[in-house]
Amino acid sequence: AESLQFDLATIRVSTDDFSEANKLGHGGFGSVYRGRLLNGEDIAVKRLSTNSGQGDLEFKNEVLLVAKLQHRNLVRLLGFCLEGSERLLVYEFVPNASLDHIIFDPTKRAQLDWVRRYKIIVGTARGLLYLHEDSRLKIIHRDLKASNILIDAEMNPKISDFGMARLFVLDQTQGNTSRIVGTYGYMAPEYAMHGYFSIKSDVYSFGVLVLEIVSGQKNSGFQHGENAEDLLSFVSENII
Missing domain, CATH: 3.30.200.20 (Phosphorylase Kinase; domain 1)
Incomplete structure (x- = not known):
């Protein structure tokens, strides 16, 4: 150290x-x-x-x-x-700040074509796979969201902010905590309600993030609630 x-x-x-x-x-x-x-x-x-x-x-x-x-x-x-x-x-130093400053800004979002959006999605997935499977450690991030994805000069994503991360032993599949941390809207239901977290918790957050990247909409910006279902409905009706 x-x-x-x-x-x-x-x-x-x-x-x-x-x-x-x-x-x-x-x-x-x-x-x-x-x-x-x-x-x-x-x-x-x-x-x-x-x-x-x-x-x-x-x-x-x-x-x-x-x-x-x-x-x-x-x-x-x-x-x-x-x-x-x-x-x-x-x-x-990562020059293009965080993803939320780009994807949720109408002017900057227009500069993100589908090739760049796909690149950000795949790069984030690779970083998450490294945390879960490919590094010497097995790490659950617990706060994956647009503001914690930094974008470099070549538009490559970089996962940041590991203050809430938890280290698993190699054969461990699930953890439990009474202290719920993270951001509502990105939280898996089992974690938000019961404190259970695992690789699946991060994958749920990643899924919400993908919907935000595709739609350009915040998951908390819907009148019917702050959840992934509303965002998925928006994507289905307006994008797909």
């Missing part, structure tokens, strides 16, 4: 002391800033808020998990910083 550690001064310089001009976005766990190291490398710094739901356990979880993962469809962790009250994660 020490080899991945950045000092806070370096991060402050690279992000111009976390200036608003370098702010890329804000989520439930804090803000993300663009930075540039002295060697010219661009980085994205996830600055966890002190009152976020992600505590030291989740922070350690994300660092140790992502550091072991290497795949073209997973965002690459460069390091971390843990000084005082600051908890920072340093990632490779």
Whole structure:
């Protein structure tokens, strides 16, 4: 872990002391800033808020998990910083932001032809397969959604945000938790209602994500409810 550690001064310089001009976005766990190291490398710094739901356990979880993962469809962790009250994660910079900024924007969505949409779907599936089957670890993401899919300069998708991920032993098929985390609308029913999660939970979330990519509609944007069935009906009536 020490080899991945950045000092806070370096991060402050690279992000111009976390200036608003370098702010890329804000989520439930804090803000993300663009930075540039002295060697010219661009980085994205996830600055966890002190009152976020992600505590030291989740922070350690994300660092140790992502550091072991290497795949073209997973965002690459460069390091971390843990000084005082600051908890920072340093990632490779992905220039096209997250998928939700593209697919749900009418202007940007028009630039996504079916070839590019298919490429994003297949790349995400490959990253998910790596997490479930092909890596040395067996990992359930538990929060797969459009805002956690980053898009690089060649429009390749990269799965990000592993703070809620859970590690399975190789022969384990299902887990259970009383602490339900993630995003409603993407959650499998058995997880949302009973806390049961497995590979199937991620596959359910992936299915909702595919419907969003195909339709360009948010799964929560329907008057009849926030569920995949409404989104599937929309796709059937308007796309297929």
